[in-house]
Each structure stands twice: as structure tokens, then as C-alpha cells.
Amino acid sequence: MGILQNFGIQENLASLIVYGGAGVLFFVVAAVFVLILTYLERKILADIQIRLGPMTAGPHGILQPLADVMKLIFKEDIKPKNRDKLLYFISPILVFIPVLLTLVLIPFNEFLSFANVGVGLLLLIAFGSITSLGMVIAGYSSGNKYSLISSMRSAAQMMAYEIPMIIVALSVVVLAGSMNFVDIVNAQQNLWFAVPLFLGLFVFFVAIIAEMSRVPFDTIEAESELVAGFHIEYSGMRFAFFYLAEYLELFIGSALITLLFLGGWNGLFAIPIIPEAVSGLFWFMAKTFALVYVAIWIRGTLPRFRIDQVLNLGWKFLIFAALLNLAIAGIIAYVF
Structure with missing residues (x-):
């Protein structure tokens, strides 16, 4: 920013250029x-x-994803006549922007963090809730009965799985003594939280999969019941925002589990010669993409659950398992 000011550019304009350029780079x-x-x-x-x-x-x-992008860019933007114009327009933004902001909060290693804030975990969970709200608005504003049913399922599923996820995250905070991701990872240098909080790891992983509405919890996009779910009336670049958000959530969810339970950038063993920052980034990405593989493997293996089975699992099992995990974390923190 100082360099731009040396060329005679005013401070406000320099800030706009710097932050705007950073935003474009981050989007890319x-x-x-x-x-x-x-x-x-x-x-x-x-x-x-x-x-x-x-x-x-x-x-x-390998170029198939680029072909898909070109198809979405040039696809006709069809809008339903009986839509709510304002809500229909802002819902893709409400879904995508919070996911992008969530990605900003993820530290890739101790030295590569775009926004190292003290309450990063709290902000990440809050942004995730806004994304779910955007899905509900998208389904409601489309003027389609199938998308409306999908949005109602999305709201019910969010409430059923957000609560156990928050409780498990609280158990991690109890052990680490902080909501800062760097502090949480540093607290796992000697022992990953996946060992004492194995039950919490299981609950959190299931809740994350359900929050992302991936198989076997993809009841909000059940093709045989709801055609395409809450974004059935979206096409072109509007649909692309939902598509981007869905796959970014897959990466962010895997990265979050890595940070909270798998030691983040703390490796299984030291890699000789390679600098610590590079080896930390390698271990973080290796763990994250291993979890991505597991999520994809589950999609290719398990059938879709019914909506009543999905909600029963969340309300009748995961919440109590999360509370038990919180009690275990409290005992460990008190004793040790």
C-alpha cells in the first residue's frame, strides 16, 4: 500500500486496489x-x-473441469416468473461469500494464515450458519414446490447437526484453551486431539458431512424426490456460485477436522532438508486431502438415508455422543 502511495495514489484508492486485488486473487x-x-x-x-x-x-x-466452467459461463440464465426477485438474486451470494470468508480463516501452516484472529473457530461456525440460511432463502424464493421442500429439509438438517458440531468444537476449546486455530494446533504438538477425543472426531466428521449435505445425508438434493434440490431453478453463473460453495465446503470441512483433531501442520515425522514451513504445509494438505478422499469414498459406497433417519441420527444419537465427548474433555482438562 505504501508503494502505491509513493506513486501519488491516495490512501483510500490504494486500500481499494490492494484489498480488491487480494479478493480477486483469493477468488482465483x-x-x-x-x-x-x-x-x-x-x-x-x-x-x-x-x-x-x-x-x-x-x-x-484433466481439462474437464475447465470445460464445465466454460459451459456454465455461456449457459442461459433462466429465471422463473413467480420468483421473489430480491431474495432470488441475493441467495447465491449469501451461500458463496460466507464460504469464501471461511476459507480466509483457515491457516495452512503457522506462517501462512490470511486472517489469524483470536476467535477464528467461532467465526467459522457463524459463517457456516449463514450459508445454510442462504440455502433456505434460495429454495423459498424460487417459487418451486420442490425447492421449497428442499429448503425446509435444509433448515431441519442444519439444526439437527449444527448443535453436536458446536458441542464437539467446544470440547476442543476446553483442551486447547483457545479459539485461535494456531493455538489449537500448537496444543497438539505432543498428542493429537483425535486420540483422547476419538468419539468427538467421529461425531464431528458425521456432522460435517451432514452439514455439507453429501451422501448419505444429501436429502436436500435427493434427485428421485426433489429433482435437484433448493437450486433447481438456478442456471448459468448463479448455479455456479452454489457449485463453487459446495466443493469449497468439502475442502474447508476436511481442513477444519485436520486443524481440530489431526494436529494441523504437525507431521507424523520430520522431513529432512525441507524447511519447516514447507513441511508443515505438506502435512496439512496431505491430511486434508486424505479426508476429502474419505468423503468421496463414502459418497461412492453408501446409499442415501431417508430424511427421518437423518434427523433421528442427529437428535437422538449425535447430541448425546457430543455431550459425552465434552464431559471427557472436561475430565482430561481437569486432571492434566
């Missing part, structure tokens, strides 16, 4: 992550189903 990085994840998911699912997957666009189909 997020889009690249989504391209990688979509390609990986297609190839992994194809391998599970004994297929080849995309093979036409580029070598081994």
Missing part, C-alpha cells in the same frame, strides 16, 4: 481448489465404480 485460488476437487471426485468415483471417468478433454480428462 478458491476456483482452482474447486477445479482440482471436481476432477478428483470424478476420477475417484469412477475408480470405485470400475470406470475410467473423464478421458476426452485433455490427457486423462
Whole structure:
């Protein structure tokens, strides 16, 4: 910013250029992550189903995500006549922007953090709730009965799984003594929280999968029941925002589990010669993409649950398991 001011650019304009450029750069990085994840998911699912997957666009189909992007850019933007114009317009933004802000809060290692705030965990959970609100608004504003049913399911599912997720996150805060992600990771240098809080890891992983509405919890997008879910009336770039948010959530959810339970950038062993910052980034990405693989593997393996089964699991089992995990964390913190 100081460099721009040296060229005679006013401070307000310099701030706009710097932060605007950072926002564009961050959006590009997020889009690249989504391209990688979509390609990986297609190839992994194809391998599970004994297929080849995309093979036409580029070598081994590596350019298929770019072809999908071009298709969405040039696709006609069809709007339903009986939509709520304002809510229909802002709902893709309400879904995508909080997810992008959530990605800003994720530290990739101790030295690479875009926004290292003291209450990062609290902010991340809050942004996730706004995303769910955007899904509800999208379904309501479309003027379609199937999207409305999907949005109602989304609200019910969010309440059923957000509570156990918050309780488990609180148990991590009890052990780490902080809501800052760097402090939480540093507290796991000797022992990952996945060991004493194994039950919490299981509950949190299930809750994250349900929050992302991925198989087997994809009742809000059940094709056989609701055609395409809450975004059935969206096309073109409006649909692309939902698409980007869905795959960014997959990465963010996996990264969050890595930070809270798997030691973050703390490696299983030291990598000689390689600097600590690089090795930390390697371990963080390796753990995160391992969890991404597990989520994709679950999608290719399990059938979809019914909505009543999904809600029963959240209200009747996960909440009590999360409370038990919180009690275990309290005992460990008191004794040790």
C-alpha cells in the first residue's frame, strides 16, 4: 500500500486496489481448489465404480473441469416468473461469500494464515450458519414446490447437526484453551486431539458431512424426490456460485477436522532438508486431502438415508455422543 502511495495514489484508492486485488486473487485460488476437487471426485468415483471417468478433454480428462466452467459461463440464465426477485438474486451470494470468508480463516501452516484472529473457530461456525440460511432463502424464493421442500429439509438438517458440531468444537476449546486455530494446533504438538477425543472426531466428521449435505445425508438434493434440490431453478453463473460453495465446503470441512483433531501442520515425522514451513504445509494438505478422499469414498459406497433417519441420527444419537465427548474433555482438562 505504501508503494502505491509513493506513486501519488491516495490512501483510500490504494486500500481499494490492494484489498480488491487480494479478493480477486483469493477468488482465483478458491476456483482452482474447486477445479482440482471436481476432477478428483470424478476420477475417484469412477475408480470405485470400475470406470475410467473423464478421458476426452485433455490427457486423462484433466481439462474437464475447465470445460464445465466454460459451459456454465455461456449457459442461459433462466429465471422463473413467480420468483421473489430480491431474495432470488441475493441467495447465491449469501451461500458463496460466507464460504469464501471461511476459507480466509483457515491457516495452512503457522506462517501462512490470511486472517489469524483470536476467535477464528467461532467465526467459522457463524459463517457456516449463514450459508445454510442462504440455502433456505434460495429454495423459498424460487417459487418451486420442490425447492421449497428442499429448503425446509435444509433448515431441519442444519439444526439437527449444527448443535453436536458446536458441542464437539467446544470440547476442543476446553483442551486447547483457545479459539485461535494456531493455538489449537500448537496444543497438539505432543498428542493429537483425535486420540483422547476419538468419539468427538467421529461425531464431528458425521456432522460435517451432514452439514455439507453429501451422501448419505444429501436429502436436500435427493434427485428421485426433489429433482435437484433448493437450486433447481438456478442456471448459468448463479448455479455456479452454489457449485463453487459446495466443493469449497468439502475442502474447508476436511481442513477444519485436520486443524481440530489431526494436529494441523504437525507431521507424523520430520522431513529432512525441507524447511519447516514447507513441511508443515505438506502435512496439512496431505491430511486434508486424505479426508476429502474419505468423503468421496463414502459418497461412492453408501446409499442415501431417508430424511427421518437423518434427523433421528442427529437428535437422538449425535447430541448425546457430543455431550459425552465434552464431559471427557472436561475430565482430561481437569486432571492434566
